[in-house]
Amino acid sequence: MDNLQLIKSQQSKYDEIIEYLKQDNSYWLDNDIWNVEDKVFGEVEYKISAKNIRFDFIKNEVLKNEVKFYLVYSLKNKYLRLSKVLNEHQFAIKYVVEYVSKCLLNKTSFNEIHIDNNKWKLFLINNGISLNKNNQIHNTTYRGICSEISSFIRDFYDDREETEKDIWYSKNIKGAKIPATGVHGVNGHINFMSIPIYYRNTVKKYFKNIITKKSWNHCHQIISHLNYFFTKFYSNGYTDGFIENLLRNDIENYLYWLGNDYKDKNPTYRCKFVSYVRTFLEYIQMAQYDKAPKKEVSFLIFQDDIPKRELNKDEVKKVKFVPEPILKQLDNNIMDLDRPQYIPIYILLRETGWRGTDILNLRYDNCLDPIWNNKEQKYNYYLCGEITKTGIAELKIPIRDKVAEMVQKSIDKAKDLSTEENNPKKYLFNTYEGKLKGKPLNKQSLLNTIKRLIEQKDIRDVNDELYHFRLHSLRHTRAKEYVEQGMGISIIQQILGHQSLQMTVHYATVTENTLYEKWKNTENLDLFRVNTETSRLEQVDLNSDDGENLIRYEYVKKNLDAVRVPFGVCFKPSKLPCKQQMNHCLTCASFCTTVENIPEYEEEIDHVKKQIEVSERCGRELWAEKNKAYLRLLKATLERVREQKIVHKNGKSREEV
Structure with missing residues (x-):
């Protein structure tokens, strides 16, 4: 009774193979010679020499349909590339069929075949297949094709729970953490x-x-x-x-x-x-x-x-971030991509520093979250996504309003185009038709699109060669920008979705220019001077009056947490309110200023600009903004002085009294 049930089960599974091959108007089942120029293969994007895949040499009908099933399934699920099948697999399969007919005479299905790798290797050697220096079959496709087909077919006939089998396919494991772009080739299954x-x-x-x-x-x-x-x-x-x-x-x-x-x-x-x-x-x-x-x-x-x-x-010597001149060219020309659907993906890669697969894994129903900010009294927008590599189910990071607007437009577009049939997983950047329907846009296609832009705009590196672009370089670049803007390493870790600070430190580097700027700040302290009479370098004695005054002056000059005020700087802590610090005398009712004070305004404006420059260079945005507010007030007052000659609350009438 058990044998009868087994035979019925195997027949039922073979019937499933036949039904699968009846796809595309039964093209795969009815034809023993497949031509890659036929409509079912779609558009072939590369040059090919061989055009036919032949099965007419396989006499056993069951073996033939099982081989067809293996190839069609692997091609449709991107486990195999068409070029690989044309140039290697179809020739290797001839050896497999010959091996089965000569060495396994009674076998009529790959489900009955258990491959002895030593016998298979000996068979290939006897048929003139060469060995490598490790005494293995040189061509890896020939080496593994027999086991691959028999394992694939046996797994298909096996109705047990996936985790009980010896080969686990990703599509059959519930809860498996699969990248949005899928897994391909041998990575599509785990073989025990x-x-x-x-x-x-x-x-x-x-x-x-x-x-x-x-x-x-x-x-x-x-x-x-x-x-x-x-x-x-x-x-x-x-x-x-x-x-x-x-x-x-x-x-x-x-x-x-x-x-x-x-x-x-x-x-x-x-x-x-x-x-x-x-x-x-x-x-x-x-x-x-x-x-x-x-x-x-x-x-x-x-x-x-x-x-x-x-x-x-x-890798240590290799620059992993995009050089600044090239980055500017890419950012300035990105709107000219010949495939506009990739523009928002590039912008999000630049904005967030996330991996390409993380951006492509965004879902239109939950990727944008407005959160109320009590301090600013407005909504701030956060990008929300799953980071599959490190197992973060939902990572939220803030994004600028303009970028949020772009994401919202992409969400609206995805909602309009999506159906349960063409986008069941609700990808934000989805493929709506063709072989990859229902999957996110392809990362390699994005890379190729950017490479075409680089060629079109003639973007070259320091060696005058077209820039070689890697998407992951944008991740390193963003991490570098975070560091140079003064962001804490633990915050960078959270934004990038790293599990450990060690990995973040690996990303968080700075450019040589930034190192130079930081060094320049200390070099300007002028702790060594050249004696013009002897042309020798002399160290300033820090205990002397000159040295003490120098240090005091440079401390004030370089102190970042300071707001420039008339005839000095204010060191008030940033959290303490002070009307005098920002208003000074310029808004006082008793204040009077005339054209005689113009040189003072010009000098003060110059000092404030320098203070702003120092604050911005070192990432102190709060102090830069305060000094900018003071600068605007100075410029406005100076303009009034030049126009009115004299400025005070009651105008000329008070002077005439």
């Missing part, structure tokens, strides 16, 4: 087939706990590093049960193997091979899994075993 059978369920149980807490790409990194961990131990003579009996000596062996395998890699690359393993072992030990280490993990893997992360030497 390389984990030894003895430990496979333990690893799957661990991933079942973390799969909804960490991003999908992070989980993909973890499984690849755990694969290395198990491979190294089993290939060096260890057997089932080695984790339970791990000793410090075993970990030292692992660190030795790691050091030899990746001696040319930097510590940032190597650290994950240790930290991910330690986190895994610590968790299964604390959760009391039956196959956890018996010895305390803290006595197995020490903190010092984890290489301290650092940047590659090349």
Whole structure:
């Protein structure tokens, strides 16, 4: 009875394959030669030499339809690129079919096939496929295609819960943290087939706990590093049960193997091979899994075993932010993008410093939030979005009113164009038709659009080459701007959505020009002077009258929390109110001024401008605004003096009395 149910289930799943291939007027099912110039493939945006994908050499009908299903599904979900299928996959599939017919004579479905990688490798070698220096099949597509197809088909026929299977597809995991732009290629699934059978369920149980807490790409990194961990131990003579009996000596062996395998890699690359393993072992030990280490993990893997992360030497030298001259050109010309729908995305990248995927993940129904500000007595607008990489469900950051207006226009447009069919997830920047319908605008297309603008406007770097643009550079650029404007590092951390201050510090750099300006402020103290008679450098004695007066004067001159007032500066704390500080005598009823005072006004205006310049350069906006208010009053009074010759409350009538 069980066998009969299994046969019925398999037949039902095969019928689903047939129904899937009947899409696009049954093009995929009825044709054994697919031409990429046919309408079903849409517009091909790149030059191709091969145009046909052939299946007419596959005699078994079930195998043929399963291969078709694998390719159509992978193409439609962007797991494979059409160019890759044309140039590699279709030729590799010929070897797969020949291998099945010669070596697996009784198999009529990939659901029945379990690939022996050693036999598959030997088969390819006998058919003239070359090896690389590591004695592996040189072409990675040929190396993995047989296992890939059989695993894909077996997974499709498998009706169990996704987390019980050996391959987890992102689309079938509820609550998985998938980027708005999706996951592609091998990143579209997490494969546990390389984990030894003895430990496979333990690893799957661990991933079942973390799969909804960490991003999908992070989980993909973890499984690849755990694969290395198990491979190294089993290939060096260890057997089932080695984790339970791990000793410090075993970990030292692992660190030795790691050091030899990746001696040319930097510590940032190597650290994950240790930290991910330690986190895994610590968790299964604390959760009391039956196959956890018996010895305390803290006595197995020490903190010092984890290489301290650092940047590659090349990355240290490489400028990660957009140089200021190029940034100005981009900002000034961004309205000329040949695809206007990307303009608001660029503006939000510049405004926020968020990642491209975070901006593309915005939803029109909840991305803009007006919050009442009691102090300013008005609504301030906040951009709201999910930061999938660091697991922040809702991050709110303030944006300027003009940017909020732009976002509101994008929201209104998205509401007008969206339906349940073309935008079910309510993306703010959605694709409304075509293969990617219902997904946000493509990040690569945005990058290509900006590159075309760079070519059109002939934006070049210091080497007179067209500027090479990276979207992530805008994130570094915004972080640099926050720092240079005097924003606290913890606030920058919150705005950028970082989990740690360490990462924020990595972003929060300053330009050489800013360093020069800060240095210039101290250089101007003139603590060393050149003796004009001897042409020698002499240090000013700070205990002398000259030195003391110099320091006092420069302290006043450079003090940022000061408002310029007639014949001096005011050091009143910013929170304490003072009418005299801002009004001075200029608005007093008893005040009188004439053309004789014009030189004093001009000199005072010059002093105030300098004070404003210092305040703005160092990010003290409050004091800059106060001095600007005083400057406006000075200029207005000076203008009246020049027009009226004499200014006081009662005008000329009082002078005549």
